[in-house]
Amino acid sequence: MSSPSPAIQIENLSYAYGRAEAVHDLTLTVQPGRCYGLFGRNGAGKTTTMKCLLHLLRPQRGQVRMFGLDPARHEVEVKRRLAYVPDQVAFYPWMSVRETLDYLASFRAHWNRKTEQELLDRFQLDPAQRTGSLSRGQRTQVALIAAVCPETELLVLDEPTSGLDPIVRREFIETVIGAYQEGNPGQRTILVSTHLITEFEGLIDQFTIIDHGVAVLSLDSDQARERYQKIRARFAQSPPELDLRAALRVRRNGRELELIANGGGAELLERLRQHNPEMLSTESLTLEEIFVATLKS
Amino acid sequence: MNAKTMRIHKEARSLFWPWCAVMIAGALPLLEQSHSAQMGGPVWGGHYLIEPASFLGFFLGLPLLATLSLGNEFQYRTMSLLLSQPVVRMEIWGEKMSVTIVAALSATLVFGVSWRSALDQAPDLWMAAGAWIIAMIASALFWTLIARSTLGGMVLAGGIHYFFFVPWLFRRDWIPETMTARSIAAFLVLGYAGVMLWLGRRTLARFQATGGMAGDDLLMAGPRVMPEALAGWLRCRPTGAVLNLIRKELRLLRPLWLIAPLGLVGWMCLSMLGKLERGSVPAMIMANGSVAVVIAVTPLIAVLAGALSLGEERSSGMHSWHMTLPVSARRQWLIKLCTALFAGLVCSVLLPILVLDLFGSPSMFVDVHGGTVWAAAILLLSFASFWCACAVNGTVRAALWVFPAIGALLVAGGFGNWVAPKLVDLAVSRFDPFTDFRFTNAVSNLQSVVILATPLRLITLLLVPTLVIAVIQSYRMFREQLQDSILSVTRKLLPLAIAAFLGSFSLMALYVLVADARQQMWAMFRETHEAIEKIQPGTAKLDATHPLQLTAEDLVKAAPLSPRTQRWLRNSSISVAADKPHSGARYCCGENSRGIRFAQDKDYLSYQAVIHLPSGADCTISFQSGRGNGFLGGVCK
Numbered sequence: 060m061s062s063p064s065p066a067i068q069i070e071n072l073s074y075a076y077g078r079a080e081a082v083h084d085l086t087l088t089v090q091p092g093r094c095y096g097l098f099g100r101n102g103a104g105k106t107t108t109m110k111c112l113l114h115l116l117r118p119q120r121g122q123v124r125m126f127g128l129d130p131a132r133h134e135v136e137v138k139r140r141l142a143y144v145p146d147q148v149a150f151y152p153w154m155s156v157r158e159t160l161d162y163l164a165s166f167r168a169h170w171n172r173k174t175e176q177e178l179l180d181r182f183q184l185d186p187a188q189r190t191g192s193l194s195r196g197q198r199t200q201v202a203l204i205a206a207v208c209p210e211t212e213l214l215v216l217d218e219p220t221s222g223l224d225p226i227v228r229r230e231f232i233e234t235v236i237g238a239y240q241e242g243n244p245g246q247r248t249i250l251v252s253t254h255l256i257t258e259f260e261g262l263i264d265q266f267t268i269i270d271h272g273v274a275v276l277s278l279d280s281d282q283a284r285e286r287y288q289k290i291r292a293r294f295a296q297s298p299p300e301l302d303l304r305a306a307l308r309v310r311r312n313g314r315e316l317e318l319i320a321n322g323g324g325a326e327l328l329e330r331l332r333q334h335n336p337e338m339l340s341t342e343s344l345t346l347e348e349i350f351v352a353t354l355k356s
Numbered sequence: 357m358n359a360k361t362m363r364i365h366k367e368a369r370s371l372f373w374p375w376c377a378v379m380i381a382g383a384l385p386l387l388e389q390s391h392s393a394q395m396g397g398p399v400w401g402g403h404y405l406i407e408p409a410s411f412l413g414f415f416l417g418l419p420l421l422a423t424l425s426l427g428n429e430f431q432y433r434t435m436s437l438l439l440s441q442p443v444v445r446m447e448i449w450g451e452k453m454s455v456t457i458v459a460a461l462s463a464t465l466v467f468g469v470s471w472r473s474a475l476d477q478a479p480d481l482w483m484a485a486g487a488w489i490i491a492m493i494a495s496a497l498f499w500t501l502i503a504r505s506t507l508g509g510m511v512l513a514g515g516i517h518y519f520f521f522v523p524w525l526f527r528r529d530w531i532p533e534t535m536t537a538r539s540i541a542a543f544l545v546l547g548y549a550g551v552m553l554w555l556g557r558r559t560l561a562r563f564q565a566t567g568g569m570a571g572d573d574l575l576m577a578g579p580r581v582m583p584e585a586l587a588g589w590l591r592c593r594p595t596g597a598v599l600n601l602i603r604k605e606l607r608l609l610r611p612l613w614l615i616a617p618l619g620l621v622g623w624m625c626l627s628m629l630g631k632l633e634r635g636s637v638p639a640m641i642m643a644n645g646s647v648a649v650v651i652a653v654t655p656l657i658a659v660l661a662g663a664l665s666l667g668e669e670r671s672s673g674m675h676s677w678h679m680t681l682p683v684s685a686r687r688q689w690l691i692k693l694c695t696a697l698f699a700g701l702v703c704s705v706l707l708p709i710l711v712l713d714l715f716g717s718p719s720m721f722v723d724v725h726g727g728t729v730w731a732a733a734i735l736l737l738s739f740a741s742f743w744c745a746c747a748v749n750g751t752v753r754a755a756l757w758v759f760p761a762i763g764a765l766l767v768a769g770g771f772g773n774w775v776a777p778k779l780v781d782l783a784v785s786r787f788d789p790f791t792d793f794r795f796t797n798a799v800s801n802l803q804s805v806v807i808l809a810t811p812l813r814l815i816t817l818l819l820v821p822t823l824v825i826a827v828i829q830s831y832r833m834f835r836e837q838l839q840d841s842i843l844s845v846t847r848k849l850l851p852l853a854i855a856a857f858l859g860s861f862s863l864m865a866l867y868v869l870v871a872d873a874r875q876q877m878w879a880m881f882r883e884t885h886e887a888i889e890k891i892q893p894g895t896a897k898l899d900a901t902h903p904l905q906l907t908a909e910d911l912v913k914a915a916p917l918s919p920r921t922q923r924w925l926r927n928s929s930i931s932v933a934a935d936k937p938h939s940g941a942r943y944c945c946g947e948n949s950r951g952i953r954f955a956q957d958k959d960y961l962s963y964q965a966v967i968h969l970p971s972g973a974d975c976t977i978s979f980q981s982g983r984g985n986g987f988l989g990g991v992c993k
Binding site: 076110113114115116117134135138139141142143145147149150151153154158159161162163164165166167170 | 607677
């Protein structure tokens, strides 16, 4: 039996706005059922990548496949299988929340009314309220409801939690997104771009860090945690001079030495142990720490 | 540059391009006058293009300049940012007002100079125009703050004062033509302006940035004025995507539905004015002023119909989101385009025609029988506006681009028209393609060029290629993410301008080439006729059964033939037979017939000559004699 097509497949994607290259030679694959994080600083090219996936921008080089299909040629077929939450959510100001959801539901073959009602209650949204009078966070909540209710195979979320208050944010990430994926395990995929990496920590299966349009790191989250380790050592006197070139970052603070290892953690540990430290500890880096360490290095 | 200068610079910059456009519209009549004085005739199409452009510049451009400074803040959603800066609001008000006043008054000055000769015939129109401008500029800031959009501000600031202006047109006698009455009127206008300025200042001082997005735009999401039944029908349902898209489009055009009745009231006033005002020159000028106001509203509606829906969606970000919905971009584009054209047609053509039918047409101003041309013009304008909305971001920007874009295409077409005869003449003089008889004859027989050369067909032929490209382009731009800049719009306009240029160039070049070929053929027919005429005294007994047989050499001996005619006729035989008179002078040769004069005292026979050329082609020359003149025609097959 042939393996299912990847939900997203990007090969050597490049896109430039005039002379400014937003994405350069980006390659990544997202398998069905995974939650994939796209991390990067402002202007790194995350939104451009997403827009190319959604065929809002035509790739200037390379190719993009969604569910094995070309989004340019199979536009509707692809969009039928995904839902998108943009970074800046806008609605028609004259429509009520109810009408907006009805309007968006009319484009879909399937719409889970039960989920819709649950989410409206959870976010404490008044269906009769006009969207023009909603706050930014409330608009994002409506957009998230509209993205989750069609229960599509793929959710593309561009900074989905910006503007949400901490309670709603946590609830959305832990409950809504979790429930969405559990609705059809192994089949529902999420591509999320966010700055709030910590909040998505437990959810992300795989990620790519983009910097200046170039993918600088693509890893499985578990692999990343294994590979990136923070090693702390305290010595009786000031730390000895060691060959620590294998470390990604070295920080000395009095008698303490803090290293970030990018692979080769065991070797570094062994080297430190040879100098009899008073204390030696290792811990995995969080995704946010990996993000910061990677971009700073 | 200090902070204040920088802020004023920013205000001036935001008004610069619209100001340029309005200034050009104002200066157009001056250019036409100067051209007419130099060339001794009006500019081609000047009457149809320059006057409306100038009126539009005045009645739409000036309100736009007056409202744009503040309207831009709403459009780009920078009002909160502006008001959160550590600057006293009154200072912001002062800066915006000073830039607005300078821009609007400088443009007014240009219009005043351009229209001076017309306005001088009715001095009270000077007063009316002055009063309208002062009232409009003074109140623009207030109305823009109330409407919270450029468009709303324009409609309120321009429209409300128009309705002050119309009753005055009907009852001018209420203001006696005395100095005291005029002083009181001026005092009232200035007083009103002062109150509006104060209101604007006060409203800005108390302005609250409530709501987000377009939530506060009076025209877009103002109070519900629609009957419940209609509102119910327009409410989106959980099923029926296409119907929902249409409903959404109709709802997005809300400002249009609000402005359209305003235009209809204008048409009604015009209809009644048409019955009241007749005869005197000032009355005609004032009535024309009223026509101008109505004429300004009609294109505004057509432009809004095309630009509003996409413009609003683009600036709010809804458009990109719609592109991710599972409905093809082509279907969305088509629905949007059709709705825009339909709305433009209904509001700018069908409803005004209905009003004019009901209230009577002021036929001295408006030819309602030209409905088809009117409808075509409105559809074109709405489409041009839709194209601009696809090319730029936001309704106001799209609307501002419409007239420069149309102007650019007209200039490109005009340039093609102008350059074609010159290039054809140059090519003909250089390469002389008419040495070959077959080529010359084939070109001269291109009857289709003559048949197609009616103005309407020519315009259609010129428009069709440009329109096809524009439609394809609009679809492509519709689904693309914009790089909204003057350069990118110019780049997109370029293919259209090239198509317009090539269309007019090729048509005109073909027309000139055919005309030149005909001229060459005509020269041959005429020279042959002159030679036959010379031989004719000896051919008095010509009849159909005994045609006179001639050779080219006989003709050369009888009359001088040009080298080209001699070359063409070499080794040919010519048989000349008498012909009976025919009622239609052009019976034989259609467009290849011309009237010729000859000496009154001579008697000529009508004849028909057939030239058998060595190439196998036969040419027929027909001469129909009259008293002192005749018709000569010729055709070769």
